[in-house]
Amino acid sequence: MPVERKAGEGGGAVVGFRPLYRQVKERLVRRIAAGEWQAGRIIPSEFQIAAELSVSQGTVRKALDEMTAENLLVRRQGVGTFVASHDEDRILFQFFKLTRDDGGREFPDSQVLAVERARANAEEAARLSLARGSHVVRIHRLRSLGGAVAISEHIAVPAARFPDLERSEPVPNNLYGLYGGRYGVTVARATESLKAVPCPEADAALMGIAPGMPVLLIDRLATDLDGQEVEWRVSLCRTDRFHYLSDLK
Amino acid sequence: MPVERKAGEGGGAVVGFRPLYRQVKERLVRRIAAGEWQAGRIIPSEFQIAAELSVSQGTVRKALDEMTAENLLVRRQGVGTFVASHDEDRILFQFFKLTRDDGGREFPDSQVLAVERARANAEEAARLSLARGSHVVRIHRLRSLGGAVAISEHIAVPAARFPDLERSEPVPNNLYGLYGGRYGVTVARATESLKAVPCPEADAALMGIAPGMPVLLIDRLATDLDGQEVEWRVSLCRTDRFHYLSDLK
DNA sequence: CGTCTTATGTCTTATACAAGACTAATAAGC
DNA sequence: GCTTATTAGTCTTGTATAAGACATAAGACG
Numbered sequence: 001m002p003v004e005r006k007a008g009e010g011g012g013a014v015v016g017f018r019p020l021y022r023q024v025k026e027r028l029v030r031r032i033a034a035g036e037w038q039a040g041r042i043i044p045s046e047f048q049i050a051a052e053l054s055v056s057q058g059t060v061r062k063a064l065d066e067m068t069a070e071n072l073l074v075r076r077q078g079v080g081t082f083v084a085s086h087d088e089d090r091i092l093f094q095f096f097k098l099t100r101d102d103g104g105r106e107f108p109d110s111q112v113l114a115v116e117r118a119r120a121n122a123e124e125a126a127r128l129s130l131a132r133g134s135h136v137v138r139i140h141r142l143r144s145l146g147g148a149v150a151i152s153e154h155i156a157v158p159a160a161r162f163p164d165l166e167r168s169e170p171v172p173n174n175l176y177g178l179y180g181g182r183y184g185v186t187v188a189r190a191t192e193s194l195k196a197v198p199c200p201e202a203d204a205a206l207m208g209i210a211p212g213m214p215v216l217l218i219d220r221l222a223t224d225l226d227g228q229e230v231e232w233r234v235s236l237c238r239t240d241r242f243h244y245l246s247d248l249k
Numbered sequence: 250m251p252v253e254r255k256a257g258e259g260g261g262a263v264v265g266f267r268p269l270y271r272q273v274k275e276r277l278v279r280r281i282a283a284g285e286w287q288a289g290r291i292i293p294s295e296f297q298i299a300a301e302l303s304v305s306q307g308t309v310r311k312a313l314d315e316m317t318a319e320n321l322l323v324r325r326q327g328v329g330t331f332v333a334s335h336d337e338d339r340i341l342f343q344f345f346k347l348t349r350d351d352g353g354r355e356f357p358d359s360q361v362l363a364v365e366r367a368r369a370n371a372e373e374a375a376r377l378s379l380a381r382g383s384h385v386v387r388i389h390r391l392r393s394l395g396g397a398v399a400i401s402e403h404i405a406v407p408a409a410r411f412p413d414l415e416r417s418e419p420v421p422n423n424l425y426g427l428y429g430g431r432y433g434v435t436v437a438r439a440t441e442s443l444k445a446v447p448c449p450e451a452d453a454a455l456m457g458i459a460p461g462m463p464v465l466l467i468d469r470l471a472t473d474l475d476g477q478e479v480e481w482r483v484s485l486c487r488t489d490r491f492h493y494l495s496d497l498k
Numbered sequence: 499c500g501t502c503t504t505a506t507g508t509c510t511t512a513t514a515c516a517a518g519a520c521t522a523a524t525a526a527g528c
Numbered sequence: 529g530c531t532t533a534t535t536a537g538t539c540t541t542g543t544a545t546a547a548g549a550c551a552t553a554a555g556a557c558g
Contacts, residue, residue: 019542019544020543020544021543045507046507046508047507056545057508058543058544058545059544059545061509062544064508069318071498075508075509076507076508076551077507077509078506078508078550078551078552078553079507079551080508081507081508094498095497097495188498189496189497189498190496191494191495191496192495192496193492193493193495194443194488194492194493195488195492196445196463196464196465197445197463198463214463214464215445216443216444216445217445220497239443239445243443243444244443245442246346246440246441246495247438248344248438248439248440248441248469249437249439268509269510270510295540295541296540304511304512305511305512305513306513307510307511307512308510308512310542313541324540324541325518325519325541326518326540326541327517327518327520327539327541327542328520328540329539329541330541
C-alpha cells in the first residue's frame with residue numbers, strides 16, 4: 001500500500017501523517033460507501049486484504065477492529081467478516097430507543113398515511129443540505145408498539161438519492177433496510193434532538209389522544225458514511241405508556 | 250499472573266475461560282473500584298504492570314485499550330495513563346445531554362433548595378436496591394443554563410455510601426466529582442428514561458413557567474464499576490429553549 | 499448417517515521499533 | 529556568576545508485524 005510518509009525530519013510540521021491502520025480503514029470504509037462491498041455480504045479475509053494492500057494482517061485487523069466498534073462490520077470467528085446490514089435487530093438496538101414501560105423491546109409496526117414527491121421547502125433544504133429547487137420524498141406514517149399507536153412520524157429524504165421511492169409499493173416497515181438494499185445508501189450515524197411539546201390536534205386525532213397532551217418530539221438527522229445528510233425525520237411519540245431509553249456510558 | 254486455563258480438551262464446555270487480556274482488565278478495574286488507584290492519579294506504566302502480572306506489555310495494552318474506550322482511563326502519549334476523573338468537561342460530554350437551542354454546550358449552574366437525610370421510601374429502596382429501613386440522602390436543586398432556570402432536579406443516594414453528605418456545605422455543583430473525590434465512588438454508567446409530562450405546579454413555580462406546560466422528565470439511575478446502583482435522579486427540564494441531544498452511532 | 503480430518507477464517511499473545519514528553523545536564527550569551 | 533536555550537537521555541504510549549491458538553464449516557470416509 002502506498003504509505004503516506006511523514007514530512008522530512010528537518011523540522012516540517014507533520015500535518016498530513018496518519019497511522020497506517022487508519023489509512024487502511026479509510027480505504028475499506030470507502031469500499032463500503034461506494035457499494036463495492038454490499039451490506040450483509042462477506043468481505044475478504046484479513047490475510048487477503050493484508051496481501052492486497054501490502055501490510056500485515058495485524059494492521060488490517062486493527063482497522064477492522066475500529067470499523068466493528070462503529071457497527072460497520074460484524075465478525076464471526078471461524079467464518080469471516082461481514083458488512084453490517086440494517087436488519088430489524090440492529091435497528092432496534094442502535095436506532096430505535098422508544099420502549100414500552102413494561103420493558104419489552106420490539107420493532108414497531110408501521111401504517112403509511114401518505115407518500116409524495118415535491119420540491120423541498122426551506123427547512124427541508126437546509127437540514128438536508130439541498131440546493132434550491134431540489135426535490136424530496138415525504139413519508140407520513142403511524143407506528144404502533146404492542147398494538148397501540150405510539151408514534152406519528154414525518155420523514156423527508158432527497159429524491160435524487162432515492163429515485164422512484166415514492167412509487168415503491170408498499171413502503172417497507174424497515175426503511176433503513178430499503179435505503180441500503182435497494183439504493184446502496186448506508187445510514188451510519190444519526191443525531192436526535194428531543195423536546196417535550198403539546199401534541200398538535202391533527203396528530204392527536206391520529207394517535208387517539210387528547211390534543212395538547214405532552215408528547216415527545218424527536219428530531220432526527222441521519223447521515224451516511226461520508227457524513228452526508230440522508231434523512232430528516234420528526235417523530236411525535238406518546239410517552240404515557242412508553243419511554244425513550246438512553247444509555248450513558 | 251495465575252492464568253485461568255481451559256477445561257480439558259476432552260470435550261468439556263469451556264465455560265470459565267476468558268482471554269488473558271480480559272483477566273488482566275478485570276483485575277485492573279477492581280483496583281480502581283477498590284480505590285487502590287484513585288481518580289485523576291497516574292497508574293503504573295504498561296511495562297510495570299506487565300512485569301508484575303507476568304504477561305507481555307501488549308496484553309496489558311489491550312486491557313488498557315478497552316478501559317480507555319469505556320472512559321475509565323485517559324492516556325497521554327509519552328507521559329502515562331491516568332484514572333479518568335469526573336471533571337466538568339467529561340461530565341458535560343458523557344452525562345449531561347441538555348443543550349441550548351442555539352447549540353452552545355455549557356455546564357449548568359446549581360442552586361440547592363433542600364438537603365435531607367431520611368429513611369428511603371418504597372420507590373427509592375427499590376430503585377437503589379436498598380434493604381428496608383435504609384437511609385438515603387435527598388437533594389433538591391435547580392439548575393440554570395445560560396442564566397435561565399432549566400431544570401428542577403430531585404436526587405437520592407444511599408446514605409451508607411455517602412456518610413455526612415447531608416452536612417457537606419456547600420453541596421458542590423459537580424456531584425459526580427464529589428462522589429469520586431471524597432467517597433471513592435466512581436459512577437461508570439447511567440441509564441436514562443425520558444418522558445414528556447405536564448409540569449407539576451410546584452416545579453413550574455420554581456422554574457417560572459406555566460403549570461401543566463410540557464416538560465421533559467428524565468429518570469436516571471447511575472451505577473458504579475460493580476454495577477451497584479449509586480444514585481437515582483429525576484430531572485424536570487424545560488425544553489422551550491433547550492433540547493436533549495442524543496447521538497446514535 | 500455420523501465421525502473424523504482438513505482448510506480457512508478470526509482471536510490472542512508476544513516482540514520490535516517509532517514517536518512523544520519530560521528531565522537534567524550542558525553550553526552559549528549577557 | 530547568572531540566565532536561558534539547546535540537546536541528549538530516558539521513560540512513556542503508539543504502531544507494525546509475526547506466529548500460534550481457537551472456532552467453524554465442509555468434505556472424506558467408514
